Amino acid sequence: MDATTPPLPLRSPEPVSFEPPRGMRDFYPEEMTWRDRVFEAFRQAAALHGFAPYDACVVERLELLQRKSGEEVASQIYAFEDKSGRKLALRPEMTPTLARMIAARQGQLHFPLKWSAIAQCFRYERMTRGRKREHYQWNLDIVGEAGVGAEAEILAAAAQALRTMGLPDEAYRIHVNNRALLSELLLKLDIEARHHPAVFLALDKRGKLPDDEIAALLAAEQVPSGGIARAFELLAVQGLDQAAELAGAGSTAVARLRELFELAESYGIADRLVFDIGVIRGLAYYTDIVFEAFDARREFRAIFGGGRYDNLLTSIGGAPTPAVGLGFGDVVVVEVLKAWLGADAGTVRDGVAVGYMFGAQREAAVRLAARLRREGRKVDLALAPQKPKAFFSRAGGGTCSQAVFIGPDDVAAGRAHLKDLSTREAVAITL
């Protein structure tokens, strides 16, 4: 340190806490490498599938979020007021914002539109099972297309992202259902349409809550008690053929599912798609096909989920518009990747460390580093002279696969040695 630097007026020297706020994550470089890998796969898959990037601020109007979100979500919103008393909130999901942005320009946008965002989202939840209060969620949405081509396109993009991350195809399955099919079946069980939204949300809790608590939830929604047991029985349906038989001929919901499975063949993702009547999703706004992806061993929570929500824009005051969306969080997929690929698989060693022994070699080291960087190499340049031992010790512990250490003899000879840090082989390079 420079002795002439004036001392800053230091505040009280008691240390503050070095922890992040409760439920929030710090990303040190070793974790960030995983996140970058996942985000890069999101961006790449979105681009390959023709989704345009969009984004909006993590701070949203509270009114919009309350209007659009399911009841449970609304109670978990981080809300606050700004200094002018505006009611704001940290968004719990991206879809209300998407709806707002589309509604704002509904006359100018060209439909169907395909949009992609990686959005940080917040929920104030009790901290159970390692759940955090924030996560990043990749959102893919197709707005303005009623056909299941939209669902297929979104699932293909999600499958591509997982492949780019390095996850084998056999490591996960995409479970597909149709809420409209459930509705058809509930009607046949004499459960009226007005009870269906409550039944969906209750059935979605199966396995997370005891059955009697779910039954109590349904009773509170005035669902007739006989209907509750019959609704539970629906979840025992095995396979699309059995469901089709129950639904009877002319079921639009079954036809849409069959068309989706057929399209999946053309996309080359049919091996990963399974019909699963138990997939319902927790949000109120889904209207038709819904889906959730799980690791094949079922060790983790859902990797991604989504579905069709055709009433989205009308619910905030826009024109009726069919839509399909996907939410793909950054937490579970990293757990799955670590389990399948190993926790160290995130680190890529492709850099070059460049160091020098004395100040007289600094210029040569800097010029070499600048040259290697112009050639596209990642260079970790020493910022001060070092002894060879210290230099190679640091170089070997980081993200470098090669190293060049420049001493006085190297500058005199006009060349140095580029050493492979794993094989210890060296090749001469000019300075």
Place this chain on the structure above:
Amino acid sequence: MDATTPPLPLRSPEPVSFEPPRGMRDFYPEEMTWRDRVFEAFRQAAALHGFAPYDACVVERLELLQRKSGEEVASQIYAFEDKSGRKLALRPEMTPTLARMIAARQGQLHFPLKWSAIAQCFRYERMTRGRKREHYQWNLDIVGEAGVGAEAEILAAAAQALRTMGLPDEAYRIHVNNRALLSELLLKLDIEARHHPAVFLALDKRGKLPDDEIAALLAAEQVPSGGIARAFELLAVQGLDQAAELAGAGSTAVARLRELFELAESYGIADRLVFDIGVIRGLAYYTDIVFEAFDARREFRAIFGGGRYDNLLTSIGGAPTPAVGLGFGDVVVVEVLKAWLGADAGTVRDGVAVGYMFGAQREAAVRLAARLRREGRKVDLALAPQKPKAFFSRAGGGTCSQAVFIGPDDVAAGRAHLKDLSTREAVAITL
């Protein structure tokens, strides 16, 4: 839409506002393309220069932010309480969080460390001159290196990012100063060291506030009135040689500046560096070299800025550690890029549109799209049959440079035509 879909229980149909919260930005795809270009350049330059990525939540402990930030910043913090009464805030800058993360692992980390983050930051400001209340800021920090090699490395990375974005080298200048030099000169003017922090913050406001208001600020800090006029005169110093003459022989601050300019030659960035005694920076914590980059025509605010802040970790209770940091926002640089490259330069047309005339050609279209995507092409696949005119109209208006439209004859012949949308030339491709 599917007639069997059960109606969702819609809330009240009055529309909510479709505007983003005041001071916050929506990024529609045309703006997002610019942001992606800038962020990608940040990530690439950081990687080439050996900076490791890190991140933390945009929500930070209020206590940390109040401890670390300058007074003005502290009054502009978006603060709120969570449901357990914890005092939280949206961070106004990333540096306090960086300091916290480093202090938390000071024993385990290997210094010097070079870290990079792209962080959204919030300030509740009056909305003047088009300033927003949030922006993204690229942060580069080198922690644990006292030599000016750290400053040079950071400036080289920032210059690389601008080059990757497409900005010509002659379009900007990096203005460099040293607060320690100002301190040496202020001492020679008999302004005591305890007044220097206040003098720095006041001089930084020159040109933004009238001189008499600045003088009043200094008087309020008990700076002797004679000193105020002399401090103003310092800003008239032209060039490093004149400053060196005033500082006299043995000035460490001048020696560090000279070393930095010399290093910049080796890095190949000396053509863009200028000494500028008027660059001071608004934050209290800088201790030594400071810098700010401006477009060469001086039409815009600073593109990036930063400097040395060697007392950072001690101020929150960590061990003394030298450090240099850069903050590079996403707003001004996009304004500069648009001015130099044209507002349309953000759009890249490199996709392939794939469409089909009837349902019978859908499978061929989907299989072709999947094949092109496997080859790394960005494909905008039509989700439903279309007439050729509608297809080509949409294809020509987006991000595609080529298009394939598949009709019944194409499937029968087992080939289709890949058309260049600008030249109208077509080549046959197998289906």
